[in-house]
Amino acid sequence: MKHAVRWLVSLVFVIQIYVAMLVLGLVFAPYALVSRNGALMACKTYCRWVLWTARWMVGIRTEIRGAVPVDEVMIAAKHQSFLDILMIFNAAPRAKFIMKRELLWTPIIGMYAKRLGCVPVNRGKRGAAIAKMVQDVAAEFQEPGQLVIYSQGTRVAPGAHKPYKIGTAVLYEGLNQTCVPAATNVGVFWPRKGIMRKPGLAVVEFLDPIQPGVRKKLFMEDLETRVEAKSNELMREAGFDPDGISQQS
Template sequence: MSDRAASPVPGPLTPWQYLQNGLYYVHVAFATLAIGLLGIPALLRDGRAGANRVATRWIGYMLWAARLHLGVTCEVRGTPPTDDCIIAAKHQCFLDILVIAHAVPRRAFIMKREVMRVPIMGWYAWKVGCIPIDRNRGRDAMRAISTEINRRIAGEGLGQLIIYPEGTRTRPGERRPYKHGVSTIRAGSGLPVVPVAVNTGLFWPRKGWGIRPGRAVVEFLPVVPAEVPVEGFIPRLEAEVETHSDRLMAEAGFRATAVPAP
């Protein structure tokens, strides 16, 4: 892991901003319960299509509430994919999950199995096509995921599988080594990979508290060419995502320069 020297940390939140952060989370908690319960008939009647309609409505409401309470607006650049593919994205906070998922029609994630057992929202995760992972199984887990992806491609289709190659949220100015899971899935499925750059962490912290107003940008980049070999894929992906994320953050006034890893 390496950090990059960052622009000055903004000052503390005002009391009003603390209140707005709290109101947002209370608001979306009740909205999540209401939308989830009201959407169950569509979930039962229309399966994945119904679940995706409810998910689009819920995510859109979350983004609208972020504008209302927090002054956070979102811009999507590039062309969001609509066919089966892998989306390999920079991950800084919950906001980039929402924006990417809202931009594509059949979103799916690889999620911890425990999360998919949560009542109501876990049901939707199953129905929209999220794939459970048991991290305790190591390489067996990746083989199981690859098998499931190929089964879906041969059946009803996979959708847009959203993966975060760093494996966790990162602060603006922080880099972590890209994991090879996305390369393994690409090689086994033949799916195109769409890189995504973000600057969302400048406004929405990793832990979700201390959100500040601003215009967050998520940019869908050109597909990594199919002729890029396996051994060159991760370096190519990392260069694309990190370079464009740095550019988006610089546009918002953030400056970062590489420093050696500790």
């Protein structure tokens, strides 16, 4: 019975966040179309709404740890669910994301992604996609902001293993900018798929930056080692064993 009630509340929560996306997207659309600041305000408002309703509706509290990047840097983050996107965007002053091209055609999301300066990537053409991504990112950095890239290229469930993609290192080298790794445990509470949301403390932690100039191979090894180790630590703190033994009640 308790499980059924939690699932039902989770369903109501999921429905209302998409309704809120539609309502806020339409309300802010005129401002967003003429100003990037309008798009930024709309998305910040939406993030705060979702994080607030997550707390009192499904019991998910959120916490940002570490020094939040405010300069023009690249954030290389662990990606477990929609929640880490919301948390990073809400925390960073002007975050913009490397995103799959298909999202450009999604109602509301596509328009705001363009206005924020997000960079779409065609996953089907790896070499060409990386070259185009570097070119597009360089153009977008004419506008201030923090570029967020998910180094594994997709959402990865807690405890699952997926290799880090070389595109992160190519961008790091091409932009010659500081990279801030980011770890998380949000997938323990807000899964990448499904309705159920579990109560607890969801954390995104910004780690010590990697300065420009590190060779690509060493950069990737350092990035993966630190992000995975810290994410595993955060998941264990949340009561989930990333090695396969869950302690979550």
